[in-house]
Amino acid sequence: MPRIESTAARLAKLGFADGARAAQLLDRTPADLDDLLEFLVAVADPDLALVSLTRLAEREPAVLTAVREDERLRARLFAVLGVSAALGEHLVRHPGQTALLAEPELGGARAALLRAVGAEPGEPEPRAGDPDPLVALRVAYRGRLMHLAARDLTGQATLPEVMAELSDLAGAALEAALAIARAEVDDSEARLAVIGMGKCGARELNYISDVDVIFVAEPREGADETKALRSATRLAQAMMRACTAATQEGSLWEVDAGLRPEGRSGPLVRTLASHLAYYRRWAKTWEFQALLKARPVAGDQELGESYVQAVNDLVWTAATREHFVEDVQSMRRRVESHVRAEGERQLKLGPGGLRDIEFAVQLLQLVHGRLDPLLRRRATLPALAALSRGGYVGRDDSRGLAEAYSFLRQVEHLLQLHRLRRTHLLPTDEADLRRLGRALGMQADPVGEFTARWRRHAMEARRLHEKLFYRPLLQAVARLPESEARLSTAAAAARLEALGYVDPNGALRHIAALTTGVSRRAAIQRTLLPVMLGWFADTPDPDAALLGFRQVSDKLGSTPWYLRLLRDETAVAARMARVLGTGRYATGLLMHAPDAVAMLGSDAELAVRPPESLRGEASAAVSRHAGDPETAVAAVRGLRRRELFRTAVADISGLLDIEAVGTALSSLTDVTLQSALDAALTKAPDVTRFAVIAMGRLGGMECSYASDADVMFVHSPLPGVEEREATDAAFAVANELRRLLSLPAPDPPLLIDPDLRPEGRQGPLVRTLASYRAYYARWSSPWEAQALLRARFSAGEASLGDAFTSVIDELRYPAGGLREDAIREIRRLKARMEAERLPRGADPALHTKLGPGGLSDVEWVAQLLQLCHAGEVPALRTTRTIGALRAAAAEGLLDPADERVLAEAWRFASRVRDAIMLVRGRPGDSVPAEAGERRLIARTLGYPPDGSEDFLDDYRRVTRRARQVVERVFYGG
Known part of the structure; x- marks a missing residue:
């Protein structure tokens, strides 16, 4: 037991979640697996992989020798075992298939599965005396599925390649099932074609999914049509049973023929003429949407091609049907209502899920594809790319949807591989989430990073779905500004969308809130908004600009000067639009001090203020609150927030280059440090001189909006003062300075970073000038001399700062x-x-x-x-x-x-x-x-x-x- 306990601790340290269980497995395994543990801990779920590997080794010990000798085999096998418990079980039952993973490629699936069931490509049915073809089909199918999963999980196959190969493998299985069916059904009177629908037809199938099909049949020459259809129906039924029947190897998947005319109420098999008669007279809108994916996958290829060619003409004219777009949108809403209980965890049908993307793409294809044949693609990603190339979807929108679709499909595949079960529901268990994250290459924080990425992609998919899929009826049109009041609802929608608003509905809600009523405020807003909507549209984010405008207006709308300024000084309104539509930083600063709008009137107002002017204002604020350091520094931080906004607006407006921005931000930091130091010194005894030395980007006058204040603190005891007393006082001042500048407040904090001091975090926070001199003379390293190249006096006593820079000049500017x-x-x-x-x-x-x-x-x-x-x-x-x-x-x-x-x-x-x-x-x-x-x-x-x-x-x-x-x-x- 102690040995197992020590092994458990070692395994837990290596990365196994359950070290005790892993230790017990190793203890029961005759073979020594220590040399393989480093490879196991790199997979998505090391514990799962170890369980399957030990069972496989017990069944077939030679496997361990093979994985030690063959790097490709090892990588593929371990990747599969670390994700799929079901494929691990399959290998334990069929250890001989481990050798498949050593093969680079397996060749044609159709011929291989036909051979597995005892048929050959040229033979109609299995040979008598062969093993049970249903079991053989399942074993051969899963062997090839495992090989594909291995290439997928090791990055040797892309997502489109994986989806296409899964679809082709399903088609091969259907062909083999058809061969099995011919052993019990005479098909001499009928030609039968199997049409793949849905993801199978589009060649974007999942690992485990119902395979949607439609059957079309024709009598052979001289045969009676009624008898031929009866025979074809029996053949189709036998083929479906061959796929779905339960055996000791389970079933393949459900073959779903529910997309046929009249659904499950209609005949399983129809002739081509019967199909076309139904579609021309009775078909619903969703049926044409489904037919967009139709592709021959098994049986009589010539008949299948004829079927697809015939229905294509109907598919690409479906958008001309009355209420076509509304019908498609209504269907999507009905689907959403069925999955509300599972909420956002539904990767396929939930908000921001795969269906959001697929429906948006399909609707755009069907609407525009009638006149543009280049959009007639079955698969989602190629169709989305074609929509983007044709200008029907923006490039960024297309890219965002493609990234979300690819991520969600990868997650869906990983979920299904685990147990080889049809599922689209994101788990809540942390171990399952960790396996998903690690399988996607997330190592540091797989659960947190995976969750964040999933939410980001789902939100983006939902946003773009609503932008592209819906054309909302904007009943708030009557609340538009007066110049737009005569527009029809459609014209209002078109104008807002043409301007670039992602959420026209939300935009009109903001407009309505600003313009409703008979007050003077509403009247001025109705005058302003027609122009401002255009200005907002010219910014990076029009929706954010309008939202920010509403928020500022809500705070300042009752202030007489605000709307008057916007009405009479159009430069202010135009610049405000630009600032609000650029991003969150300047808008956030403005939200806490909306009266700063007043500085937007001219370039002169946005000019960087001289440091002397800022120091005077900050010093006056500290003096007003003498004895109350926290209030004094709060006033200084308010000044800093306003000047940060001034600099950001000048930057956004193109009035400052990047060097000027760095200088302005650095000077503002110097002023803030000096003022906070003045406040901190009011609580310290007058026993030492004190200076703040700027380092890093602050020292280089190159601060960014996100920069902390890299500093060092130096002091020099006054004559007659003990060094210990002076040092204690200086330490108290430095800590008080840091505290005052980081107190919670609506204004941005200024974090002090003193880590560039001698000995870094291990060294004293404050040193005397003599201590710095001694340290640099004896202990300094090249990196410290390099860091000191940026050192300059920032705040405190200037003479002490000058003395410090004199001490370091010899080090940073070495003679020779x-x-x-x-x-x-x-x-x-x-x-x-x-x-x-x-x-x-x-x-x-x-x-x-x-x-x-x-x-x-x-x-x-x-x-x-x-x-x-x-x-x-x-x-x-x-x-x-x-x-x-x-x-x-x-x-x-x-x-x-x-x-x-x-x-x-x-x-x-x-x-x-x-x-x-x-x-x-x-x-x-x-x-x-x-x-x-x-x-x-x-x-x-x-x-x-x-x-x-x-x-x-x-x-x-x-x-x-x-x-x-x-x-x-x-x-x-």
Whole structure:
């Protein structure tokens, strides 16, 4: 028992969820599996994989030798066992099929399944004396299903390839079942074609799904039609039984012929003429929607092709039927009402599920496909791509739907593979969610990351479904502004949609709330809104702009100057529209201080205020609240919020370049630190001088909207004061400063980050000037000298700050430059940072800070040039990256062309980071992978509505060129 307990602990540490159970399994297994555990813990569910592997090894010990010798076999087998308990059971029953996983490809499924049931492609039925063909069919089918799942789970088959192969495998099984049926039914009088419908017809089948079919038959030459149909019906029934009958190997799947004319009430088999007569006279709208997927899958291929060709003419004219669109929409609503109990967990039928996407795509196909044959695709993803190419769906919308569809289908496949059961319901059990997340490559927090991705895709799918699928009857048209009041409902809908509103219904609700009534306020709004709707439409997010406008108006609508200003100063309204439609950051700042609208009137109002002016206002606020540091700093933070809004608006309006934005934000941080320090000092004894040293982006005057304040604290005891007493007082001041700036408040906090101090988090928060001098003289490393290149005085006593910078100048600007070993150390540190600090799952090419050609690359080039040459070249003694590059180029230390390339990359990456904050309202270092968010950022950076891909291409090009310079200049390549 102690041995098992120690093994359990080791296994739990390796990554098994149930270490005790895993230890018991290993203890009962004769073979030593220790060398395979590292491979097992990498799969989606190591515990599940271990259970199946030990059972398989007990049944067939040679399997372990095979997986040790064959890397492909091992990867595929373990991937399957880590996801599918059902396929693990199948392998335990049929261990010989393990060898299938070593095969790169298995060849044609149709011929293989026919052989499995004892028939050959040229033979009509199984040979007498062969094993039970029903069992053989199931075993052979699942072997091929397992091979496909293995390639799917190891990334060797794409989602479209998997869906297509599953559909072809189902068609092969139907052909084999038809061969079995011919052994009991004489088909000499009838030709029978099996038409695949739904996902089978579209070649986008799931792992476990009902296979929808329609049967069409014709009498052979000289045969009686009635007898032929009777024979074909018996043959079809026998074929269905061959698939659905229960055996010791279970069944394949249900064959569902419910989509035939008259449904389950109609004859199972009809002639082609009978089918066409029904469709021309009696068919409902949904039946034409279903026929869009029709494809011959088994039986008489020529007859099947004739059927599809004939019904296609009816499918692509169905949209001309009266109430066609309304009928399709009503059907979708009925489907939704049937799954309300399962709610959002229904991947297929719930809101934001697969049906949302499929119905939207199919409706657009049916409406536009009559005149555009390029839209006549059976499968969802190719049809969506065709709709996008034809301009019927926006490229970003198409991409968003495709990403959501692909993700949801992958999840659906993983759910079904687990037990080989037909399910579309997302589990609630954490272990099941963890298996799903890990199977999709999520390692750090598989449950949280999976849930977040699923919700994001479902929300986007639902949003786009409602945008593309519904054309809402906007009864609020009478509440439109006066200039639109005469529009019909259809015209109102068309105008809002043409303007780019995602939610026209919601837009008219906001308009109605703003314009309802006979008050002066409502009258002015009715005058303003016709123009403002157009301005909102020109922003990245028109819906957000209108919502923000309503919220600000609700807060300020009763203020006399607000609406008058908007009415009389159109520049204010136009700029306000632009700000509200750009993103959450500036809108959030405005919500807490809506009177800041007043500064939107002119470019002069948006000019960055000089630091002296800000310091004077902040100092006055602290003085007004002397003795109450929290209230004093709250007033200063309110000032900071207003100036952040001013800077953001000037940035959005194109009045500031990225360097000016960094300078404005850094100066504002300096003022905030000084004011908070003044407030903190009121509670400290007057025993020491105190200064705040700016570091990092603050030191370089390169702050972004998301930047913390990287600082160090230095103090110097006053004459006659014990150093211990002075240090305690300085420590109290530093902590009070940090507390005051991080107190909960409606204004953005300013977080203080002192981690660049000597010894980092392990070192003292505050040191004396003498202590800094001693440390840097004895202990400093090259990275600290590099960090000090950005050090400058920020707040406190200026003379102490100057003394500090004098102490560090010798270290950061070494006479004679750096030794070769120090240069090698810096290059090694940079290479290590590139390898280790990039967040898990991040695309390096799109990471603005740590990616190739990003901010870090450019900054390290500038800093290496400074460390090597600033001791002899005073022009390099600057804390600013772009300033250092300019000086290096001017002094002949850097090729001017290289300087331009590096500066362009630094500015672009900095602008992207700021744009991410402006759009999201929260920081981010990576260009978003999600298409909708990337589009908003591209628009904020000045790209046109369809310029998201151009933005991405530009970013990759600029950073790629910068990286080439880094390789040559920094690494000496």
